Amino acid sequence: MGHLEFDIAHLLGTMVLVLSFGLLFQRRIFGVLRTFALQASLLAAAAAWQAYVQDAPHLYITAAIALVFKAIVIPVALHRIVIRLQIHRSVETVFGVGLTMIIGVGLVTLSILLVLPVTAQSGAITRENLALALSVVLLGLLMMITRRNAVTQVVGFMSLENGLILAAVGVRGMPFVVEMSVAFSVMVAFIIFGVFFFHIRERFDTLDLHYLETFRGERE
Amino acid sequence: MNPLAFVLGTPVVAGVILGFIPGRYHRIAARLNVLASLVTLASGLTLFEVRPEPNLYFFIDDFNVYLVVLTAFVGFTTSLFSASYIGHEVEIGRLDAPRLRFYHGMYQAFMFSMLLALTANNLGIMWVAVEGATLATALMVSLYQTREAIEAAWKYFILCGVGIALALFGTILMYLAAQPVMGDGAQAMAWLQIMAQIGRFKDPAILNLAFVFLLAGYGTKVGLAPFHAWLPDAHAEGPTPISAVLSGLLLNVALYAVLRFKILLAHTAGAIAPGPLMIGMGLSSLLLATFMLYRRRDIKRMFAYSSIEHMGIITFAFGMGGPLANFAGLLHMTMHSLTKSAIFFSVGHIAQVKGSQKIADIRGLTISHPTLGWTFVIAVLAIAGLPPLGIFMSEFLVVTSTMARQPVLAIPLVLGLLVGFGALILRLQGAAFGEVPTRGHAPIKASLLPVWAHLALVATAGLYIPPQLVAWFRAVATLLG
Numbered sequence: 251m252g253h254l255e256f257d258i259a260h261l262l263g264t265m266v267l268v269l270s271f272g273l274l275f276q277r278r279i280f281g282v283l284r285t286f287a288l289q290a291s292l293l294a295a296a297a298a299w300q301a302y303v304q305d306a307p308h309l310y311i312t313a314a315i316a317l318v319f320k321a322i323v324i325p326v327a328l329h330r331i332v333i334r335l336q337i338h339r340s341v342e343t344v345f346g347v348g349l350t351m352i353i354g355v356g357l358v359t360l361s362i363l364l365v366l367p368v369t370a371q372s373g374a375i376t377r378e379n380l381a382l383a384l385s386v387v388l389l390g391l392l393m394m395i396t397r398r399n400a401v402t403q404v405v406g407f408m409s410l411e412n413g414l415i416l417a418a419v420g421v422r423g424m425p426f427v428v429e430m431s432v433a434f435s436v437m438v439a440f441i442i443f444g445v446f447f448f449h450i451r452e453r454f455d456t457l458d459l460h461y462l463e464t465f466r467g468e469r470e
Numbered sequence: 471m472n473p474l475a476f477v478l479g480t481p482v483v484a485g486v487i488l489g490f491i492p493g494r495y496h497r498i499a500a501r502l503n504v505l506a507s508l509v510t511l512a513s514g515l516t517l518f519e520v521r522p523e524p525n526l527y528f529f530i531d532d533f534n535v536y537l538v539v540l541t542a543f544v545g546f547t548t549s550l551f552s553a554s555y556i557g558h559e560v561e562i563g564r565l566d567a568p569r570l571r572f573y574h575g576m577y578q579a580f581m582f583s584m585l586l587a588l589t590a591n592n593l594g595i596m597w598v599a600v601e602g603a604t605l606a607t608a609l610m611v612s613l614y615q616t617r618e619a620i621e622a623a624w625k626y627f628i629l630c631g632v633g634i635a636l637a638l639f640g641t642i643l644m645y646l647a648a649q650p651v652m653g654d655g656a657q658a659m660a661w662l663q664i665m666a667q668i669g670r671f672k673d674p675a676i677l678n679l680a681f682v683f684l685l686a687g688y689g690t691k692v693g694l695a696p697f698h699a700w701l702p703d704a705h706a707e708g709p710t711p712i713s714a715v716l717s718g719l720l721l722n723v724a725l726y727a728v729l730r731f732k733i734l735l736a737h738t739a740g741a742i743a744p745g746p747l748m749i750g751m752g753l754s755s756l757l758l759a760t761f762m763l764y765r766r767r768d769i770k771r772m773f774a775y776s777s778i779e780h781m782g783i784i785t786f787a788f789g790m791g792g793p794l795a796n797f798a799g800l801l802h803m804t805m806h807s808l809t810k811s812a813i814f815f816s817v818g819h820i821a822q823v824k825g826s827q828k829i830a831d832i833r834g835l836t837i838s839h840p841t842l843g844w845t846f847v848i849a850v851l852a853i854a855g856l857p858p859l860g861i862f863m864s865e866f867l868v869v870t871s872t873m874a875r876q877p878v879l880a881i882p883l884v885l886g887l888l889v890g891f892g893a894l895i896l897r898l899q900g901a902a903f904g905e906v907p908t909r910g911h912a913p914i915k916a917s918l919l920p921v922w923a924h925l926a927l928v929a930t931a932g933l934y935i936p937p938q939l940v941a942w943f944r945a946v947a948t949l950l951g
Binding site: 364365367368369370371372376380383384387391394400403407410411414417418421422423424425426429430433434436437440441 | 592594595597598601602604605608609624627628631632635636638639642643645646649650653654655656658659673675676678679
């Protein structure tokens with residue numbers, strides 16, 4: 251693999267990671283959705299680039315799924331849900347944004363320290379891609395933990411999933427990448443549209459999970 | 471014909487058909503559900519005789535064949551229970567017709583994904599199947615659409631979603647570890663092929679990292695502490711047949727996934743020993759769950775904690791390793807499956823006659839409903855581990871093998887078992903023999919046959935295990951290392 255191929259793959263992976271920080275930084279729900287759409291399109295670009303570099307045409311399907319489903323359909327649908335259900339437009343966080351960013355930097359350091367020594371025998375592109383991907387996964391997890399609202403939690407979950415797809419496309423010759431991205435997308439679609447938003451709205455008049463947390467299942 | 475095609479194909483076909491049967495014909499749908507489960511069980515049994523050739527995607531070996539049959543068996547008895555349970559729920563208006571169509575379709579989809587996870591040779595397919603099972607059950611937990619059910623399903627989705635995401639990362643790392651040895655493509659993800667070449671793995675570091683992710687990921691689905699928070703809610707708020715298959719089957723399937731990777735690690739030179747990690751998680755689940763048992767007010771929630779307890783014991787046993795502890799773990803897995811689903815069957819009937827799941831409302835069962843009451847007493851005594859029933863046998867083996875090899879670990883183990891025993895007996899006393907309340911005398915119409923069938927098997931296993939089964943568990947125990 252030449253220098254240019256490596257650099258472009260690296261650049262795209264890093265940009266996906268930077269947008270994970272962007273997700274943590276956003277204070278407005280529409281801003282979160284736009285950032286997520288951008289992250290998903292960069293993921294699509296990263297997958298397409300790997301498809302070209304590895305000469306693995308099935309990865310183009312993964313790229314297409316990321317582009318159509320995650321960068322367009324889901325953000326648009328969530329946007330509509332937010333408007334129609336009149337959900338709070340600001341993002342409620344558990345910690346301040348500054349503290350969350352510092353924790354995020356710590357997580358990226360952790361994943362680099364974890365992945366790079368372990369994968370010493372793999373190719374450079376795989377190693378760095380994996381470190382980036384694990385960082386995206388951990389930042390998605392952080393977002394799910396520190397956000398109270400159901401919409402932002404789902405976005406956190408999908409950005410975590412972006413990290414996994416990034417890892418999967420970066421590993422040479424990995425089979426079932428397409429099936430996995432389909433399985434994830436189906437899951438997210440079912441959860442979002444099939445059940446939850448409809449019923450949560452119906453039962454609580456709000457999508458704020460804070461109200462859900464009052465229930466412990468042990469009420470008299 | 472390949473019997474595996476029937477095992478996997480029947481639930482798919484039945485699921486599609488059931489998805490199209492209108493809800494007002496729910497009695498026919500329930501019968502069809504039973505019939506499909508019976509066909510699956512019958513074709514599962516033929517796997518003992520005709521073992522299909524393994525390929526890159528599917529395989530049957532000593533380990534998974536017995537889990538396939540166990541899954542198909544409990545799936546069949548649960549479908550029998552479900553038919554009478556759902557009939558009653560429709561009568562009292564708790565469920566309406568359109569949701570029943572969904573319920574029956576999803577039941578078969580769930581059975582399919584579990585059987586797929588068990589028979590998959592390809593680790594990627596196994597992951598997709600576990601993910602599918604998560605999706606199907608999350609939807610079924612929310613079936614009643616009450617506030618509690620939706621919260622339970624949401625918690626389940628968020629926690630298990632993260633869990634399976636971590637498991638996927640572990641699977642990717644696993645491929646990365648296998649790829650230099652096995653070459654690109656599907657064979658670097660096929661368990662049998664990796665196992666055959668495991669001696670050539672020279673770089674255990676990635677394998678170690680992969681196992682940590684896989685244990686945390688699939689461990690979430692097993693309900694191991696500290697990732698167990700979804701389990702009690704999902705069991706308590708979903709329909710009772712789903713609680714029975716969740717406890718009896720899905721937890722086993724997730725543990726099976728962990729064990730497949732444990733076998734790989736155990737055969738790699740220089741890899742971390744998976745034992746201590748599993749022992750730690752198993753013991754903490756056991757202790758946490760048994761102390762939590764005392765403060766439960768909801769009967770299904772209480773038995774959900776008891777499932778965490780038993781999964782803890784099983785994980786502990788496999789973590790100890792060695793022929794005896796593995797044997798005990800396999801036996802306990804089987805016994806727990808049968809007993810816990812029997813308990814949920816009877817709890818389902820109890821909740822229906824009493825009109826409540828609260829322990830405070832369930833009293834004096836042996837007086838108001840003698841048959842149901844005494845059946846429940848036997849089932850709870852079985853799960854509490856009273857001799858001569860099957861669970862006692864397997865717990866006894868776990869304890870003795872621990873005593874022989876790591877006497878110090880036997881202290882927390884026995885403590886946990888005793889605390890759990892105490893809690894269950896305490897609760898049982900009130901529920902079975904307490905004062906009979908004024909309400910809740912509705913006669914039961916349901917058949918207790920599935921419960922009795924399970925309890926008969928458990929009681930038999932406590933006294934006599936056929937030598938073929940012993941030989942077989944021994945072979946699997948050796949494989950588990």
